[in-house]
Amino acid sequence: MNKLKTALPVLERLNAAGHEAYIVGGAVRNYLLGLPINDIDITTSALPDVVESLFSRTVPIGKEHGTIMVITEDTFEVTTYRADGDYIDHRRPDHVIFVKELKEDLIRRDFTVNAMALDEQMQVIDYVGGRADIERRLIRAVGIPRERFREDALRMVRAARFESVLDFAVEEATIDAMISCAPLISHVAIERIVTEIEKLLGGLSPSAGIRTLRDSGLIHDIPFFKDCQELLVPDQALSLEVYIAYHLYRQWVTDRALPQLKLSNESVHMIRAGTEILSVLDSQPDLAELEMLVYRYSAELIIECQTLTADKSDIMTFWNNRRIHSRQDIQVDGHILMTHLNTGPGRWLKAALSAIEKEIVTGNLINSQEEILKWVDKHVEV
Numbered sequence: 001m002n003k004l005k006t007a008l009p010v011l012e013r014l015n016a017a018g019h020e021a022y023i024v025g026g027a028v029r030n031y032l033l034g035l036p037i038n039d040i041d042i043t044t045s046a047l048p049d050v051v052e053s054l055f056s057r058t059v060p061i062g063k064e065h066g067t068i069m070v071i072t073e074d075t076f077e078v079t080t081y082r083a084d085g086d087y088i089d090h091r092r093p094d095h096v097i098f099v100k101e102l103k104e105d106l107i108r109r110d111f112t113v114n115a116m117a118l119d120e121q122m123q124v125i126d127y128v129g130g131r132a133d134i135e136r137r138l139i140r141a142v143g144i145p146r147e148r149f150r151e152d153a154l155r156m157v158r159a160a161r162f163e164s165v166l167d168f169a170v171e172e173a174t175i176d177a178m179i180s181c182a183p184l185i186s187h188v189a190i191e192r193i194v195t196e197i198e199k200l201l202g203g204l205s206p207s208a209g210i211r212t213l214r215d216s217g218l219i220h221d222i223p224f225f226k227d228c229q230e231l232l233v234p235d236q237a238l239s240l241e242v243y244i245a246y247h248l249y250r251q252w253v254t255d256r257a258l259p260q261l262k263l264s265n266e267s268v269h270m271i272r273a274g275t276e277i278l279s280v281l282d283s284q285p286d287l288a289e290l291e292m293l294v295y296r297y298s299a300e301l302i303i304e305c306q307t308l309t310a311d312k313s314d315i316m317t318f319w320n321n322r323r324i325h326s327r328q329d330i331q332v333d334g335h336i337l338m339t340h341l342n343t344g345p346g347r348w349l350k351a352a353l354s355a356i357e358k359e360i361v362t363g364n365l366i367n368s369q370e371e372i373l374k375w376v377d378k379h380v381e382v
Contacts, residue, residue: 003027003037004118006074010042011120013054014078019046020102021078022117022125029113032124032134033166042070042078043105043117047098051078065096081105087151089187103127110148110155111162112140137168145177153184156218157193161200164209178216185221190262193222198240207233223260228253232308241267242304245274249282273297274305281311288362294318295325295361323360324367330357331369332376340373341382348382355379 007023014021021044030037044051048068052058057071066080083104084093099105102117102125109115112130124131128142139162141148141155149156156178163170170178185193200209210233213219220226224244230252232243244261247253248271258268280293281302290313293302299319306315324330334349356372359365365375 003040003074004031004122006072007040007042007076008120009072010055010070010076010078014042014044014046014051015120017046017050017054019044019050020081021046022102022119024106024117025109025114028116028118028124029130029134031118032116032131040074040076042076043081043102044078045081045100045102046078047080051080066098082108084108084151092152107142109142110152110158112142113138113162113166113168115142133171137166138171139163139166139168139174140171141174141177145174146181149177149181149184153181154188154192154196156181156185156216157188157196157200157213157222160209160212160216160218161196161203163212164200164203164205167204167208169208170212175212175216178212178218182217183221185218190223190260194240194261194263201234201240201243202237204237206237207235210234224253224257227257227260234308236307238307239270239304241270242274242301242308245271245278245305246308249275249278270301273301277302277305278309281306281309281313285311285313290315290318291322291362292358295322323363324357327353327357329367330360330372331367332356332372336369336373337376337380340376341380343382346382348380352376352380 004023004027011021011023021042023040024043025041027037027040046054048060048063048066051068051070052060055070059069059071061067061069061077066082068078070076070078081099081102081104082096083099085095085097086093088094106115106117106127112128112133115128116130117125119125133140139159159170159174159178162168200206203209210231214231219231225231228247230250232246234243244258248255248258258271277293277297280289285293294315299315302315334345334353337349337352338344356365356375359375360367365371
């Protein structure tokens with residue numbers, strides 16, 4: 001509610017100038033559900049030039065489509081009532097048409113729960129049955145579902161995302177339209193699809209969302225996933241990286257499919273780490289293996305991977321009892337070893353430092369220069 005109040009001065013300014021203005025979309029949905037509100041979008045009868053003239057700080061972030069960012073104590077995207085032109089790529093309209101009625105703006109939106117408005121008196125305006133669908137916990141497309149999905153094919157994945165995030169169910173006619181329109185998802189950039197799947201996996205009911213992607217046939221037209229022999233249906237929230245890692249670890253899909261997702265290097269690195277962690281945890285690791293695992297990877301990542309295995313180790317205890325946190329904590333370095341052994345660099349040096357590191361991590365060697373050099377005299381050959 002406090003977040004919504006920050007938008008009221010914007011509505012009041014527009015109303016005072018003779019224009020209609022409403023909070024719209026996800027903020028209204030979350031207000032009715034009692035959920036946190038992040039971004040607030042505003043729709044108005046005022047044209048973009050008028051919006052710019054009424055506020056001192058604005059940014060024309062999408063003026064050609066009617067959107068002006070208004071900056072007050074917060075930032076708000078203020079968009080003129082509009083209807084969409086023809087969709088030529090199943091993703092975006094080729095143009096928009098500014099309209100005069102709120103209803104025309106609301107009925108072009110994706111799902112009924114996202115197609116309500118809120119006025120400055122906090123009264124809900126609902127032309128599409130969104131409030132009833134919230135009470136029934138339903139995700140239902142506005143109007144004719146096939147038309148909504150032909151306009152914007154990403155909406156099909158968003159339906160599954162909202163199903164998971166809100167713990168709702170997708171309405172039957174909407175599911176039927178997803179089944180018939182599923183191949184259209186190939187027109188959508190994989191980066192946008194991945195963003196939706198990532199949110200789905202972090203939701204309250206990821207199992208429901210994944211089942212909808214699978215049962216609708218959408219999954220068979222999404223890169224990487226279409227190559228999976230099986231599909232994990234998680235019973236709790238997971239990061240995208242651990243979810244992908246599990247499929248690679250189980251060999252349900254080959255590593256060659258991973259680039260299709262166009263992930264960041266950071267995400268790919270986390271996926272690689274996840275596959276190794278899953279392999280160790282699934283192998284009934286001994287004490288030394290667990291100590292090396294918590295030394296190499298974050299406790300958060302290990303614990304998340306652990307939920308997909310039978311391992312019950314107390315990872316946080318291992319994490320809190322680490323003897324060193326990184327190689328920089330070791331009380332010798334390459335220069336000290338070369339001086340001690342009176343020799344130059346070579347392959348032996350990397351092997352020696354790795355062996356010392358492992359011995360310290362697993363508790364077989366005290367991390368002091370004196371003890372390490374004694375160990376070197378016994379175990380290192382150059």
